[in-house]
Amino acid sequence: MDQHPTWRKSTYSGNLNECVELAVGVDGPAVRDSKLGESGPVLRLDAAAFASFLDAVKAGRHDR
Known part of the structure; x- marks a missing residue:
């Protein structure tokens, strides 16, 4: 992961x-909890794992 990656969040989240x-x-995608920001853990994934994660999210398997 870059030393100072550019983080972005979904436009669906609004101001929350x-x-x-x-x-x-360059090392692949990474995700983090926006509430924790810089102090929180970062989950790094390879391309195949990230694609699988996105498929699961789209299918609603991570909904509360």
């Missing part, structure tokens, strides 16, 4: 800070 942020770098 309760979402997942995404950064894509």
Whole structure:
């Protein structure tokens, strides 16, 4: 991952800070909890794992 990745969050989250942020770098995609920001853990995934994660999200398997 880049030393200073550019994090972005979904436009669906509006002004709320309760979402997942995404950064894509040379080492692949990474996600983090926007509430924790810089102090929180970062989950790094390879391309195949990230595609699988997105499929699961789209299918609603991570909905509360």
